Amino acid sequence: MQKLYCHLLLLSLSSLSHLTLAHPWPWTQTQRQFNQPTNYEGSSNLVDLQYHMGPILSSPINLYIVWYGSHWNPNHQSTIRDFLYSLSSPAPPPSVADWWRTIRLYTDQTGSNITGNIILSGEFYDSTNSHGNYLTRLTIQSIIKTAVTSYPRGLPLNYENGLYLVLTSSEILVQDFCRAVCGFHYFSFPAIVGVTVPYAWVGYSGTQCPGMCAYPFAWPKDSGKPPPETSGGVMGSPNGDAGVDGMISVIAHELAEVSSNPLVNAWYAGDDPTAPDEIADICVGVYGSGGGGGYVGQVYKDSWGNGFNVNGVRGRKFLVQWVWDPVKGRCFGPNAMD
Ligand SMILES: *[C@@H]1O[C@H](CO)[C@@H](O)[C@H](O)[C@H]1NC(C)=O
Helix, strand or coil: CCCCCCCCCCCCHHHHHHHHHCCCCCCEEECCCCCCCCCCCCCCCCCCEEECCCCCCCCCEEEEEEEECCCCCHHHHHHHHHHHHHCCCCCCCCEHHHHHHHHCCCECCCCCECCCCEEEEEEEEECCCCCCCEECCCHHHHHHHHHHHCCCCCCCCCCCCEEEEEEECCCCEECCECCCECEEEEECCHHHHCCCCEEEEEECCCCCCHHHHCCCCCCCHHHCCCCCCCCCCCCECCCCCHHHHHHHHHHHHHHHHHHHCCCCCCEEECCCCCCCECCCHHHCCCCCECCECCECCECEECCCCEEECEECHHHCEECCCCEEECCCCEEECCCCCC
16 A cells, blocks of 8 residues: 655645545555655665565466456557566566566565466456446446456456456546556455455556656656656657556556555555555655656666666566565665666
């Protein structure tokens, strides 16, 4: 879950308290912030990440995508699929699978590590928007219910090692999306889905709030800060769509957190279990060495000048934020310079 850091540019104090009240129970979510007051890259004294004895995702993960909304474009979908395939496939270093290696360093009380196998096991197209165009946080669970009960092309209800990823297209409004969150993860309630399974939701932000959720490929106009790249404005996106390339890092963030804290009782920092800082929350906005406080860190440029920090399958390049490395005690990614 995303503890709401003092986000001086985008959120006023009154909106912060409103957001806190709006959460009736703990959700783990992602907020982009680019002026995070503390640079955690290279410092561990401020982070108190602890294991709270709950399960992690140590068995091979069967990942199921629900494409919700009628505005999905096949190019966007293939970018996202290639990213998911890249999590457990070889690619030139530093690779997406190398990035996942940091997440595999987390263990549970039996000593089992988070799995390195993430298998894209099914996709469901909810292009008629079965639950409408405005979704509450709870409706995401109803969308999963619809996907696993549809006939004949429904997804299996895999409560042993399933993980459901609900992705909403540009026209879909989601509660708190673009105001407090870019994505979140949680687990389903038996009363809605029938079983408890971990899931995550990430929205396409390209039209609704690229400056917040597709950072650093877009930059909020009212931020009062200059674009991060001095030449040519904002950073170019490596797969040609800022909204999708921004989603990739949010998907990566949520997958890292749902794997290390699927029932919200395993790995997180902070004293408040209803507002935990999880392994990716701690490193939001950091993509390379020296990152933090509004600077993305040292990343690479492709031949068109677009930013990336990891390689994937089929020659793809992606920019994914770093996560907390429990061994090194700092935010880390495979493109680190040290
Ligand atoms: C499992 O986690 C431990 C503790 O972080 C680490 O030393 C070990 O290398 C990890 N194993 C794998 C396969 O990542």
